Amino acid sequence: MMLLAAAITIPLGLDLYLPVPEDNPLTAEKIELGRRLFFDRRLSRDGTISCSSCHDPERAFSDGRAVAVGVFGRVGRRNSPALINRGYGRSFFWDGRVATLEEQVLKPIEDPNEMDLSVAEAAARVGLTPEQISHALASYVRSILSGDSVYDRFVNGDRTALTAEQQAGLAIFRGKGNCTACHVGPNFTDERLHNTGVAWREGKWTDAGAGRGDFKTPTLREIARTAPYMHDGSLATLEEVVEYYDRGGNRNPGLDSELRPLRLSEAEKRHLVEFLRCLRATI
Amino acid sequence: MKSVFLIACTLALFAAPQKKDDPELQLQSAIQTENVDGDLKSAIEQYRKVIDRRGTSRDVVAKALVRLGLCYEKQGNAEARKQFERVVREYGDQKEAVATARARIAASAKPSHDSGVVARQIWVGPKVQPYGSISPDGRYISYSEGGAGDLAVHEIATGTDRRLTTTSTRAGDYAENSVISRDGRQVAYAWFNLNEGRRYELRLANLVGDPNPRRLFANGDINWVAPHDWSPDGKLIAVMLMRKDRSAQIGLVAAGDGSLRVLKSVDWRGATNMSFSPDGNYLAFDLPTQEASPKHDVYVLAVNGSRETPAVVHPSDDVLLGWSPDGKHLLFGSDRTGSMGLWAQGIVSGTLQGAARLVKPDIGRPQSLGVTASGAIYFGITTSSPDVQIATFNFNTGEFLSPPVNPIQEYVGTNSHPDWSRDGKYLSYVSRRDVLAIRTLATGEVRVLRPNMAGITQPRWALDGRSLLVSGTDLKGRRGIYRVDAQSGEVSPIVTAGIIHQQSRDGKKLYYNKGGVFVERDLASGEEREAIRTRVGMGIPNLSPDSRYAAARVQDPSTKAFTIMLFPIAGGGEPRELFRVPAPKRAENFLLWTPDSSGVIVGTFIDGKEDQIEFWRLSLDGAQPRPLGNALNARNPGGPPIRVHPDGRQIAFVGGRRANEVWALENFLPALNVGN
Numbered sequence: 037m038m039l040l041a042a043a044i045t046i047p048l049g050l051d052l053y054l055p056v057p058e059d060n061p062l063t064a065e066k067i068e069l070g071r072r073l074f075f076d077r078r079l080s081r082d083g084t085i086s087c088s089s090c091h092d093p094e095r096a097f098s099d100g101r102a103v104a105v106g107v108f109g110r111v112g113r114r115n116s117p118a119l120i121n122r123g124y125g126r127s128f129f130w131d132g133r134v135a136t137l138e139e140q141v142l143k144p145i146e147d148p149n150e151m152d153l154s155v156a157e158a159a160a161r162v163g164l165t166p167e168q169i170s171h172a173l174a175s176y177v178r179s180i181l182s183g184d185s186v187y188d189r190f191v192n193g194d195r196t197a198l199t200a201e202q203q204a205g206l207a208i209f210r211g212k213g214n215c216t217a218c219h220v221g222p223n224f225t226d227e228r229l230h231n232t233g234v235a236w237r238e239g240k241w242t243d244a245g246a247g248r249g250d251f252k253t254p255t256l257r258e259i260a261r262t263a264p265y266m267h268d269g270s271l272a273t274l275e276e277v278v279e280y281y282d283r284g285g286n287r288n289p290g291l292d293s294e295l296r297p298l299r300l301s302e303a304e305k306r307h308l309v310e311f312l313r314c315l316r317a318t319i
Numbered sequence: 320m321k322s323v324f325l326i327a328c329t330l331a332l333f334a335a336p337q338k339k340d341d342p343e344l345q346l347q348s349a350i351q352t353e354n355v356d357g358d359l360k361s362a363i364e365q366y367r368k369v370i371d372r373r374g375t376s377r378d379v380v381a382k383a384l385v386r387l388g389l390c391y392e393k394q395g396n397a398e399a400r401k402q403f404e405r406v407v408r409e410y411g412d413q414k415e416a417v418a419t420a421r422a423r424i425a426a427s428a429k430p431s432h433d434s435g436v437v438a439r440q441i442w443v444g445p446k447v448q449p450y451g452s453i454s455p456d457g458r459y460i461s462y463s464e465g466g467a468g469d470l471a472v473h474e475i476a477t478g479t480d481r482r483l484t485t486t487s488t489r490a491g492d493y494a495e496n497s498v499i500s501r502d503g504r505q506v507a508y509a510w511f512n513l514n515e516g517r518r519y520e521l522r523l524a525n526l527v528g529d530p531n532p533r534r535l536f537a538n539g540d541i542n543w544v545a546p547h548d549w550s551p552d553g554k555l556i557a558v559m560l561m562r563k564d565r566s567a568q569i570g571l572v573a574a575g576d577g578s579l580r581v582l583k584s585v586d587w588r589g590a591t592n593m594s595f596s597p598d599g600n601y602l603a604f605d606l607p608t609q610e611a612s613p614k615h616d617v618y619v620l621a622v623n624g625s626r627e628t629p630a631v632v633h634p635s636d637d638v639l640l641g642w643s644p645d646g647k648h649l650l651f652g653s654d655r656t657g658s659m660g661l662w663a664q665g666i667v668s669g670t671l672q673g674a675a676r677l678v679k680p681d682i683g684r685p686q687s688l689g690v691t692a693s694g695a696i697y698f699g700i701t702t703s704s705p706d707v708q709i710a711t712f713n714f715n716t717g718e719f720l721s722p723p724v725n726p727i728q729e730y731v732g733t734n735s736h737p738d739w740s741r742d743g744k745y746l747s748y749v750s751r752r753d754v755l756a757i758r759t760l761a762t763g764e765v766r767v768l769r770p771n772m773a774g775i776t777q778p779r780w781a782l783d784g785r786s787l788l789v790s791g792t793d794l795k796g797r798r799g800i801y802r803v804d805a806q807s808g809e810v811s812p813i814v815t816a817g818i819i820h821q822q823s824r825d826g827k828k829l830y831y832n833k834g835g836v837f838v839e840r841d842l843a844s845g846e847e848r849e850a851i852r853t854r855v856g857m858g859i860p861n862l863s864p865d866s867r868y869a870a871a872r873v874q875d876p877s878t879k880a881f882t883i884m885l886f887p888i889a890g891g892g893e894p895r896e897l898f899r900v901p902a903p904k905r906a907e908n909f910l911l912w913t914p915d916s917s918g919v920i921v922g923t924f925i926d927g928k929e930d931q932i933e934f935w936r937l938s939l940d941g942a943q944p945r946p947l948g949n950a951l952n953a954r955n956p957g958g959p960p961i962r963v964h965p966d967g968r969q970i971a972f973v974g975g976r977r978a979n980e981v982w983a984l985e986n987f988l989p990a991l992n993v994g995n
Contacts, residue, residue, distance in 0.1 A: 051568075052624035053583045191540040191562070192579070216564040217795060221584045293811075 049188030070176025080151035090116040096258035102269030106150040115269035123178035126227040131246040141173035205311025217294040224256035233286030248290040342375040381413035409731035442981040449686040449699025452498040457691040461497040468493025483530040496545040507546040536577040547593035565796035587796035592639040597646040605639040641690035704732035705955040708974035717947025737971035768808035782826025823866040858908040865916040881906040914967035
């Protein structure tokens with residue numbers, strides 16, 4: 037573990053270098069302010085919703101719903117992503133439309149289906165400037181880190197940290213399963229957009245994502261705690277996710293070339309799920 | 320030399336009647352303009368026309384380039400060196416022109432009191448490897464020996480070499496990147512450990528006294544590791560790692576206990592060089608600018624992970640060379656002026672100071688060996704490289720019926736892995752960085768494909784002539800066998816686990832090596848079977864043209880004796896010994912089948928005398944092995960296999976020798992501080 041600017045601790049398995057903008061250095065004070073804002077319902081129009089409503093720390097900063105529910109019970113169209121290790125992110129939202137955390141954290145406040153408040157009004161309610169809200173929330177999100185799992189201990193040299201089944205699952209993850217084609221690196225994401233066919237139903241897109249059904253690869257850290265899965269929460273369990281990829285996804289004109297039927301045996305599917313479940317730690 | 324050159328040209332002038340637009344005649348005219356008229360400007364134009372003219376023979380182009388360089392030299396123009404370097408780089412077969420060019424390059428590298436920067440040739444010869452490091456006192460260069468793969472050090476003053484490891488008792492192990500500690504007492508090096516898990520390890524050896532090579536870091540989750548620099552206090556070693564998921568990481572290994580701290584995860588190709596700042600607070604490194612780009616930019620990362628600075632971000636290729644000893648300048652190579660030069664970027668505490676400045680132009684393509692305490696930068700360059708050659712060959716006598724010639728005149732020194740199309744009309748080859756070129760033999764026209772891959776070897780024409788099967792690496796670092804459309808260059812994977820492929824005569828089956836098994840794969844159904852189970856000491860089996868057999872070199876692990884074994888592929892039967900190599904000779908790994916599949920040609924040699932290969936023709940009918948001399952030695956031993964034209968007479972191969980040199984640039988520090 038390593039202290040970064042005495043503000044946060046980098047757990048085993050994650051890069052020591054956590055990108056932080058020059059104009060928003062990490063400080064303990066800012067992280068604490070961001071934490072309080074994260075749970076502050078005044079940032080929503082009807083005072084019922086905070087960031088934590090959809091990004092619950094008890095659920096690894098996801099919400100357990102298929103799609104997000106905002107003020108006045110308004111239903112969004114996408115699954116609330118887990119806010120895990122987003123400080124290492126290179127683009128944000130399922131369609132990757134935003135480039136920085138500072139910009140991203142303000143969007144849900146303004147979204148009519150989420151918190152439905154102008155940033156200026158939100159700032160007035162909490163007595164801060166929009167920039168202070170942005171910087172504080174971004175700092176807090178940067179501090180949400182998951183590492184030091186049994187997987188991290190295993191790849192750091194403790195060859196007994198994973199069970200035999202989990203090791204078998206890891207081998208499938210990297211080999212026959214072709215999962216590392218997208219879920220790569222310490223954070224299990226290439227931070228890129230892919231068409232896995234999830235949004236292709238009955239010959240058309242239910243959600244075009246970033247264009248032709250492309251959505252950003254999510255991290256797999258804490259995956260066992262962040263069901264349901266995919267950008268629309270359409271798959272309820274990890275077993276369903278593995279089945280989906282085993283059949284090669286929903287075939288469509290722009291399907292990513294990495295997807296093809298895997299022909300995994302039942303035992304291999306079990307092992308793969310066992311491995312995915314081990315990617316959890318204390319956040 | 321110059322007069323010999325002129326006489327040769329003049330004799331050629333009278334050798335045969337020539338047309339007025341004959342390139343050689345034009346060359347003579349240009350020489351007259353230069354030497355008789357003294358009009359350098361016009362002569363330069365004339366030489367350029369000769370060089371640019373399509374179809375001009377290689378010897379005339381090489382001569383014209385030399386003359387062009389001499390004209391620029393008279394003008395005091397830095398373009399001179401570029402012409403000479405081009406001759407050395409692209410016209411290695413034109414010995415006289417190359418000799419002249421080399422002499423001029425050496426002369427131009429002498430101390431220039433005007434610039435103050437001194438370029439000094441440090442080390443030349445067959446042992447020179449451009450990957451290694453200079454000791455901080457400038458006395459030693461660490462390197463991996465080209466033959467056995469041992470870690471060695473070269474003492475510059477005496478020219479002597481000393482091994483620090485011994486691979487002779489551990490066949491298959493070898494050293495790669497190495498770096499000498501700042502106190503000059505230890506060398507950290509990458510070691511491929513074939514015998515214990517087929518993995519790379521980070522090891523240490525003493526530079527002084529008993530080398531005592533020892534393991535510092537090994538991890539079952541890491542496929543590859545390469546040390547790049549020691550921290551000034553000797554406590555950390557900066558390494559590049561490749562994980563089993565093919566992600567690359569920049570890490571720090573503690574020299575005391577071998578523990579690893581990952582600083583940053585990066586694109587799987589990683590950095591080509593890393594260097595600690597003299598105060599040890601920062602680590603500089605270069606990274607590819609984009610996924611498929613051959614260009615790099617330079618970054619500086621705080622060793623405590625708190626900050627990263629994009630130090631050199633430019634459309635050109637910028638590669639890290641090191642730091643100035645006072646830590647105020649980052650030194651890098653950049654081709655932003657058209658050729659690679661030494662540049663410096665001011666930097667203080669991770670913050671850039673001013674614009675980058677050119678310190679010395681035209682230093683060649685450098686591979687940094689480091690910066691000494693006195694501020695001299697050492698780097699390796701490759702001055703000549705093997706290239707594709709074709710010849711007519713008699714498989715019964717082992718003699719060339721026509722001498723090898725270089726058919727490719729573009730990007731000479733970068734062309735490799737030739738193959739003939741099945742109708743014999745095309746010659747395909749890999750050129751530059753992962754460009755697939757297809758040459759129409761009748762017209763000389765070259766078509767270029769740029770498959771979306773990061774590495775291509777062994778393009779082999781598929782039966783239908785519409786695609787090529789290649790071994791290679793995709794943009795996610797996955798090695799495998801891919802199909803490349805011969806028109807569009809579109810890539811599709813066939814298998815992403817194997818290497819070194821061959822095809823059956825009917826083109827329906829693919830043979831490749833996968834984890835110690837020679838696999839036969841039906842290309843239509845994807846079904847596979849184990850054709851041969853390989854074993855320790857066995858080379859990759861080589862399929863006969865009729866696909867009935869495979870031959871392989873086998874070394875007995877206990878006696879170290881080499882045999883050539885024949886394995887039935889179709890029709891069953893037991894493997895049998897074709898040839899037992901007389902001790903103490905070794906057999907070359909590559910075996911060449913005769914076009915009619917009646918026999919195999921194998922090269923044998925004594926360790927350390929790889930240039931004295933003796934070839935044997937082995938017959939499948941039981942006839943005695945027959946010596947063939949060493950004419951085939953013209954090819955590049957260890958290079959890609961020889962490919963036989965469908966006519967059974969012409970062969971294509973990679974011939975020639977690679978030559979590396981180590982140079983030092985000295986006395987550039989005063990130039991850096993001017994104006995600071």
